[in-house]
Amino acid sequence: MTREAVLFDLDGTLANTAPDLALALMALRPPGSPPVDPERVRRATAVGTVALLREGLGLEPDMADYEATRAAFLAHYQRLIGTATEPNAGMIEVLDALEARGLPWGVVTNKPEHLAARVLAALGLNGRARCLVGGDTLARRKPYPDPLLHACRLMGIAPDRCIYVGDDEGDIEAAHAAGMPGLAVAFGYAPPDEARRWGADGLLITPAELLAFLD
Incomplete structure (x- = not known):
């Protein structure tokens, strides 16, 4: 057909799109933190925001600061879209x-x-x-x-x-x-x-x- x-x-x-998502994660990590693993970010990108925050920041949805961090992550990502x-x-x-x-x-x-x-x-x-x-x-x-x-x-x-x-x-x-x-x-x-x-x-x-x- x-x-x-x-x-x-x-x-x-x-x-x-993973490089820009990695940059958004790095913006929320403490100063001096090592870079996030690019391959692990790539795989998490396929799953979505929950996996990205787990991989890059060690956050789970049931943690108290999850929603605020998620909002900050998406704001950073929106600003960085198109960087890489x-x-x-x-x-x-x-x-x-x-x-x-x-x-x-x-x-x-x-x-x-x-x-x-x-x-x-x-x-x-x-x-x-x-x-x-x-x-x-x-x-x-x-x-x-x-x-x-x-x-x-x-x-x-x-x-x-x-x-x-x-x-x-x-x-x-x-x-x-x-x-x-x-x-x-x-x-x-x-x-x-x-x-x-x-x-x-x-x-x-x-x-x-x-x-x-x-x-």
Whole structure:
């Protein structure tokens, strides 16, 4: 079946956002603290804020100062967005190729929508994405299918005509629940061997390999 649109996860799939998140964590650590481990931050980024605060600051949601620290972390991150975030290598060329074919693309992420919008703006992509659905756009986020189905409605394209690309098992689960193929990426925040176990419809070693799945 010919696909008519592509939806992407953001963190780890469309772009490497972990460096800016690491900077936000460092802003909250005591002066003189060693840098946070980049690889551990990358993996925590795939899970979300709870994992990032646990990894970078040793905080758990039941701690008294968790909510205040979470708010401070997100404020630092919002200020730092675009400092070191970059599209994954080869991704801009893939977006160019999609647009040359007349295929719309969009972003479905668990990141809060306003932060995701700032990331896209920092990358110069905010005017190119046909839709953006964040983790707080709807009542439920991935791995529920709701955000992907909402993105399809925004684009006016049936779910089975779309394809979703992500770097987390929840991305593949959400895609299948929405009735669309889900492709895992080997260049995201999960190890390739782990990604191979998710039951995805394909594993992309590079972004360019996506184009072969669209015909």
